[in-house]
Amino acid sequence: MPGNLVQINSPSTHLKNEPVRTKPFVPENAHGVHDKHTSKGSHDNHSKSTAIPQPNHTSHIKTQSQTSTTSTHKLRIAVVGSGLAGLTAAHLLSSLHLDEGHGDQGIEVELFEKAHKLGMDAASLSVTCPCQRCALAAGRGNGDPNHEHVEGRMDVPMRSFFPEYYPNLVRLYRSIGVKFHDADNTLACFDVTFDPQSSLESPSAESRLKSNVNIEAPYLSSRSYKVSSDHTITLPDLPPLSILNPYPFGRRLLGYYRIARDYVKMLAASKEFMTQGRMMEIGKDPSEWGDGRQVSLREFLVKGGYSHDFSAFFVPLFACVCTCSFERMMEYPACVVLEYVARCMPFGRMQFVSSGVREVTENLSRNISTIHYNTMVEKIIEVEPTTTTDGKQSGSIILIDSFGVRRTFDHVIFATQANQAAATLAGQRASKPLPKPFVTSHENDYDDSNYGCMEEHDLTDPVTPKDVSADSIAADHPFHNQIQVLSKFPYERTQVVCHTDTSFLPKDPAAWRLLNIAKSTAADILASPFDDVSAELEQQQQKQEQEEESSSIGFSFRNDKNLVNRKQNSASSSSSSSRQQSGSSTPTSTASQSHNSAMATHIMNNTASSLGSTTKFLQTTNPIFQPKPESVISSAWFERAVVNPESMKAVDELSDQMDEQATRILDGSAKISDRVWFVGSYAYPGIPLLEGCVVSAVQVMERIMGAEPAYQLATSVSASEGSFLKRDAPMRERRQTRMEDQKRAKAMAQMGDKDEYDVESPSASSAYFKTAWKDTLADEQIWEEQEHARQATIGSDIKSQKKGRSSAVGSRSSNVYVEVAWMLLLYMAAISQWWMVFMLESVGIDGSRWALA
Known part of the structure; x- marks a missing residue:
């Protein structure tokens, strides 16, 4: 939800080696940039220096790009969007260091958010306490003397998860000290x-x-x-x-x-x-x-x-x-x-973050040096490429924000929705932005002007908007291929x-x-x-309409599903078409x-x-x-x-595109589109949930690390053993081993008998469905082993207790028959309680004390 934007027509430079970020919730200037380590007076001076007019935009951008790669030896990466995917990508990239983890921080990350606070927590709110004491303190006369005092906060939307389906999310939460129950x-x-x-x-x-x-x-x-x-x-x-x-x-x-x-x-x-x-x-x-x-x-x-x-x-x-x-x-x-x-x-078991997702956003953003609030990215253009000493092409990207400010980056990561990323790459605004959140009571640090009114939500037009599609973009557009894939991901409001x-x-x-x-x-x-009966009825109706109009154009349900779905949408006002006329998902x-x-x-x-x-x-x-x-x-x-067969294939296409991008950057033949990456729940196989946000961010980080070997990016050697990148090391090694095995098989097949080797590259989806659940079990076992080693430094008593409990768990999980027997025993115990509660409630006695309702 963009705030009140002020157009600024001058480019922006950044003070080197000075961490800056937006002050949370209350932007201090038009750009929304604030130095978190300085006083307000020094911040005001910095604000003026961030918008220095340059007589020659191109020469300035070239100089800045050369400085970042030869003087500071750092990559400059922009992350657009501060949902969980954007925060994870920015957090992990900000944790990488040069010289295989022995040098300084290797990447300068700038995070762009269109709202006035981090997107993952943008709609959450603190509940106004209705007790009499709080009402009097706030100057209200409607206090309830019988209401207990509350200081709660509501995550909007509610963020629940099952650890069995979210192993990487659990690992991330653990690494940043977020507790869940x-x-x-x-x-x-x-x-x-x-x-x-x-x-x-x-x-x-x-x-x-x-x-x-x-x-x-x-x-x-x-x-x-x-x-x-x-x-x-x-x-x-x-x-x-x-x-x-x-x-x-x-x-x-x-x-x-x-x-x-x-x-x-x-x-x-x-x-x-x-x-x-x-x-x-x-x-x-x-x-x-x-x-x-x-x-x-x-x-x-x-x-x-x-x-x-x-x-x-x-x-x-x-x-x-x-x-x-x-x-x-x-x-x-x-x-x-x-x-x-x-x-x-x-x-x-369903899990919830104990203190709410605000803690998640605060902990993930702590090491991100620069965050721009109230700032939309409007366009991306390419800097004139330069030739390095080894003959390879080195290019950068100019990112233009809603203030007209231009900034130069080596890579741009879109952590927005697929349709929003497609609109930005096409140089267009979103066709129909969602109404701003309506809130009846605001926190002290809220800017009331950023919130809409209730009627905007009650009377919101449910008609499906027309978004950017590949057919509306010229074939020679630098991001045509990306837009073509991104337009295949459907959304529901x-x-x-x-x-x-x-x-x-x-x-x-x-x-x-x-x-x-x-x-x-x-x-x-x-x-x-795709219901067959509905399809047949729609075919008959269309045929009748065509005969009445004396039209010679035939009708096929399978070739024009958009027309069928438009009629269903008109009848039910509940869903959009699954196909556009171009064949891409609405x-x-x-x-x-x-x-x-x-x-x-x-x-x-x-x-x-x-x-x-x-x-x-x-x-x-x-x-x-x-x-x-x-x-x-x-x-x-x-x-x-949401997911349909077309979007499921689009996940594989997007993954293949980004793999090819990394290869071209490594070979020195990259184009502007090769330096743009995509993360989010939609960009990962399975149901689009928080797990996909984390894994897609990790995968893009690995692609950038592999495409930029000269920087020797790695986890800091001084990073704690509990950090995500350290915890993720076994998983990363497993992924690299699989890729190397696949490349080796392809090479051997080209040299010898093709029937002897499996040369077919598995798609991202097929690899996920074959290995994800196995990786979860393996990672959990590694986690337990690491916990045992960590507990060894605390004391022999604690170590003994932990070892005893984990050994029991290990014995059950290592033998499937023992595990099944144990689970049947637990079910028998539960059924005995269930039967007792039923008998008590049948005679009018409350049995909820024996059941956790």
């Missing part, structure tokens, strides 16, 4: 019905605000049962058994049986294919395994014979995980979703509302859970733009403001004890109706990357 995986699924008088044909936020909303009782709920010091198992709840009316109990029990049966079937299939390294083949007919087609989640559920009871639980749950509409969820390749199932279930309206929860407070998932009774959970659609999406409401008090218990602070994602205006604390919009 687990939460009980409690869940409630229920339906929402709307007054028949409300218009389903035009489900705008305004109409749903006025409609009569009825929250039905949960059709599925679960609670957790603690069965050991480090194991908690989640089991479903059963309604009390009534002899007079046994139908509700029997119907619920039958539904749970079907869910359990299909869940075990899916779990067994997903784990089998994962351990065999054939995850990308799951759900396919044997005759189709070699054609590269990925079976969609909808095809997998329908052809696999999964029951409606299971789908009504599974699809909304994963639509919340992926933050998308049901249409987009059904487009997901089945292997992407089932790999998450295989790695996280059945014993995964998501609204996140923080509020206190408990009507978003089941009517019975006993049924409230950590995660409360609702869907409209009018929703079609298996809705898909970048953005709107999951919010749609009856055909899952609405997830988190009770934030359950994961943040500082919020107290008097008032339930709620966070709702993709609201299918709007909360009471007086209950709204904040409202923000986001765009979330």
